[in-house]
Amino acid sequence: MFQPSPWRADFPAIAALQRQHQTYLDNAATTQKPQALLDALSHYYGHGAANVHRAQHLPGALATQAFEATREKVAGWLNAADAQQIVFTHGATSALNLLAYGLEAQFEAGEEIAISALEHHANLLPWQQLAKRRGLRLVILPLDSSGHIDLDAALQLIGPRTRLLAVSQLSNVLGTWQPLQALLDHARAQGALTVVDGAQGVVHGRQDVRQLGCDFYVFSSHKLYGPDGVGVLYGRPEALARLRHWQFGGEMVQLADYQQASFRPAPLGFEAGTPPIAGVIGLGASLDYLASLDPHAVVEHEAALHRHLLRGLHDREGIRVLGQPQLALASFVVEGVHNSDLAHLLTEQGIAVRAGHHCAMPLLGSLGLDGAIRVSLALYNDSDDLQRFFSALDQGLELLR
Numbered sequence: 001m002f003q004p005s006p007w008r009a010d011f012p013a014i015a016a017l018q019r020q021h022q023t024y025l026d027n028a029a030t031t032q033k034p035q036a037l038l039d040a041l042s043h044y045y046g047h048g049a050a051n052v053h054r055a056q057h058l059p060g061a062l063a064t065q066a067f068e069a070t071r072e073k074v075a076g077w078l079n080a081a082d083a084q085q086i087v088f089t090h091g092a093t094s095a096l097n098l099l100a101y102g103l104e105a106q107f108e109a110g111e112e113i114a115i116s117a118l119e120h121h122a123n124l125l126p127w128q129q130l131a132k133r134r135g136l137r138l139v140i141l142p143l144d145s146s147g148h149i150d151l152d153a154a155l156q157l158i159g160p161r162t163r164l165l166a167v168s169q170l171s172n173v174l175g176t177w178q179p180l181q182a183l184l185d186h187a188r189a190q191g192a193l194t195v196v197d198g199a200q201g202v203v204h205g206r207q208d209v210r211q212l213g214c215d216f217y218v219f220s221s222h223k224l225y226g227p228d229g230v231g232v233l234y235g236r237p238e239a240l241a242r243l244r245h246w247q248f249g250g251e252m253v254q255l256a257d258y259q260q261a262s263f264r265p266a267p268l269g270f271e272a273g274t275p276p277i278a279g280v281i282g283l284g285a286s287l288d289y290l291a292s293l294d295p296h297a298v299v300e301h302e303a304a305l306h307r308h309l310l311r312g313l314h315d316r317e318g319i320r321v322l323g324q325p326q327l328a329l330a331s332f333v334v335e336g337v338h339n340s341d342l343a344h345l346l347t348e349q350g351i352a353v354r355a356g357h358h359c360a361m362p363l364l365g366s367l368g369l370d371g372a373i374r375v376s377l378a379l380y381n382d383s384d385d386l387q388r389f390f391s392a393l394d395q396g397l398e399l400l401r
């Protein structure tokens, strides 16, 4: 049955891609943008760009107002108590690096950081490198056969030596939601700081960081239908206060002379230099657009497409879907076929999917794989996109087998 997307026409790039015979199914990497975002960028650049937080002139005041309005909107999307808990970074990766650097002084040699076996490199390497610098132990929480963090094992491994837990909300490879609440509650009870990598999770509806009770939550704007070059770090006030300042320059300073300086608290203390102004304003427009949609309709549409995707994969012989994806995406391998050969044939037929290790080499390695193909969906995809993918897949497999 045809499953149309009521929102497809709101994304001009989808029609443009279709004219180029491209079917875009790589949304976990980055999303296409709504017209509302293009309009906001065009308005900002077309009506007078200005730097924020410094100039008294009208363009400066308007830019600052629009920039700070996005901080409020992000706080609303995450249900943060206060917009001052939202720090703009350049992406989820830079937010996680900020944390791994900013928290460095909080650790003593021999203490532990816990992450899971499915983390994206962005939520592995900053902690791995911190562990090396400080002589910490990086504890890897194992997965169960469905691709979820094994809760029983995790609760055993997170103990009084654990000083920090950093986990993804939704796996970018397996499409599995993690048992976050139980993990966070337990880690907090052990006195550990908690970090949620919401890069994939935040895309699928409003979040409630207060309910989660995490110390930090990070995401990238470009996966949430916003511009690239912008990320978000949410922090509880007490947790933000524990961060060491990490980049130094304009706007983050309170007082400076030639020998000494004092620094502002979050958020501005962690936004040194000119921030990505247009990007932040654009993210605000994307959030307004998303807020205007019926969230139940979006969830139902994405769930129906996801069922279609899984059915199609499971119906084909020799295809192994990794884990038990719950939402948004599925990664798979085909018996006797290398993922890069298949990806090549799909690309030739205008199917934009991702192949490779998906920035999660240790996870793929633990599954005995060097890569997999990932199909990832967004609210503008429809069942025709999936039909095109499946017919390209069938043709590709016929050639390769």
Ligand SMILES: Cc1ncc(COP(=O)(O)O)c(C=O)c1O
Pocket (backbone or CB within 6 Å): 028, 029, 091, 092, 093, 094, 120, 122, 123, 168, 170, 171, 172, 197, 199, 200, 220, 359
């Ligand atoms: C789960 C997860 N975490 C972090 C990241 C890093 O995001 P960015 O490259 O936008 O910094 C990604 C990107 O794919 C991701 O999927």
